[in-house]
Amino acid sequence: MPPESDGEKTEEPTPKKLQKAREEGNVAKSKDLSDTAVLLAGIVALYMFGGYMLAGFTDMMTARLNFSETPFPTINEIVPFLVQALKEMARILWPLFLVITLVALGVNLAQIGLLWSSKAFAPKFDKLNPIKGIMQKFSMKNLVELIKTLLKVFVLGPVAYYVAKAEIDVIPGLLNATPMQTLEVMAWIVFKVWIIIIIIMFIVSMIDFVYQKYQHNEQLKMTKQEVKEEHKQQEGNPEVKQKIRAMQREMVMKRMMQDVPKSDVVITNPIFLAIALKYDTTEKSAPYIVAKGQELIAKRIRDIAIENNVPIFQDPMLARQLYDSLEVGDEISHELYQAVAEILGEIYRQKGKM
Template identity: 40%
Template sequence: MGLRMDLQYFAESGGQEKTEKATPKKRQDTRKKGQVAKSNDVNTALILLFVFILLFAYAAVPGQFLHDLFMEIYINYVGMAFTIENVMALFLDLLFEIAVVLVPIMLAALIAGVVSNMVQVGVLFAPEAIKPKLSKINPINGIKRIFSARAIVELFKAILKIILVGLVAFGILWLYADELLRLALVDVMDGFHLVSYLTGMIGIASALLLLILAVPDYVYQRYDHEKQIRMSKKEVKDEHKKMEGDPLIKSKRRDRAKEMAMQRMMQEVPKADVVITNPTHYAIALHYDGDVMAAPTIIAKGADYTALRMRQVAELNAVPTLENQALARSLYDGADIGDEVPEDLFRAVAEVLAYVYRLPSIAPKRYPEV
């Protein structure tokens, strides 16, 4: 059986051991399914703590209710005729009064349950976790869970908690043994106050003890959850491929992005003062405005086909084109689009711009007052 499970695990992991931490997508997917690191012991301890703290401060209300109820039963209800109508009326009356007393306690338990879950897993709505599945009612799987190592561990934990809570309760009762032995000699309400006080103390002490015991369980649940959602290297690679999409679609997307980038760059070429070429392999478009720029700026550059397109656009828009192989190659390798000309190329670029500005077709536009 163990060998078969190992082989199944090996096959499901694609022949690789699950050694990689879960990716953010895997964590999100498992969270949507309701698979999160959560300790039920934390929920139980916090619910008990909230409820017993409320009972500790709220004991006078149910105590007075029980006192009034017994008084009313012995005074008003004892002589009542035993009919269906009277029994139903009495039942509905008592049900309403009991509900009024118990609603605050039930609300405290509800709030504690919500808070304990939010502390552990945050805000989570996972309807997939409550979908009916045949595997959940499979008797074979149920038997496996009953006799699994986890079930044995939970059994020992439950026994340990029962023993410790029993010791706490016994210790508190032992401290108040004299008062408890005198209960028959005190007033009913005084006796009720003592019992409710001891019950609250036992409940709060037990809840605090269970909360302390729940901390290592929560740590273990987080460790076990991380272990369960581990991935093999193949699963990580497959997930990346799936997220990135089909290679053909990726290629088309890249081509589209390059085309759009080229279109934007070609729109900048008409603004250039000069296009420096290699003459066929490289093209660099430069623009300089002394009022707003500290140095000439590269507004477009390209190689091969892109360089050819730049020269064509420059020709159509009457932008001067100047061949300078060394300068074109240096500018292409030394700066990106939007960068200023490197300092070591200032002199060469200044000579090119000075030459361009003296051209008959450029000088009148550049210096209209001359």
């Protein structure tokens, strides 16, 4: 098996890449699924509210087009006449519009969630590139769209034909039916045809949705180098981070050395370790470490302590325990309290503080 090239997009998109694509409006979405859901919503709404809408249109046509009682509107009256007619149509059709709108919103929310991207509306001048446009015509995406279109034509057409043909025996019986009865039967045949078509479209759209998710993921895949660059950006440049850590260590060291003269005692082992302790009840409830270090830093702590007349106490075991278990600023633990208290007590007695 040949080794993978760093230029091949073999890596799954990172959360940052997915979020950036989402902010740009680049999300996996099946238009067929949305169209099928809206079509189904429209058919169901017509089935549920068809009687209400038919009665409304009948009343409106009777009232508006009965020019035997009401004269035909003049030129000055035609605009108010049309506006009033549109208002009445809106009143009749509002259940259909409401159901379609809610279903359209629901399907889009189910596919992509809440999303508003101003970048999606920004003009994309690269689309004006004729060469790129020609290449897109022969892309895999357009090939899939062509296959779906052919599938709809060669599958949905015959299905609609055979479903309608199965109901052809009903038509002769409509010769003696009233116009309303004829309309109801024809509406039922159309409804049945559309339900079968929608079921097939729903299956196709679900397959399309899975494909759109797959294609979107493939489109956003990254090369190994892109993943490395993104990790480097998130974690920061190693050289810069190293300089920052060095500066932080320097600041901590400087602060420690400034606090050594204020300490009450420096405990050593006696050469390799040095720990400066301070006991101030206004700051902490127990003695705490103001500085610690080993080797050269320990020597520097001892030198500053000598320069500032800070007592130095040699206790190798206690020095090791303090160094290993506590950090600068930490109060001494309960296990070490007795040993530290005895040292501080002895120092205070020597200074005459007790």
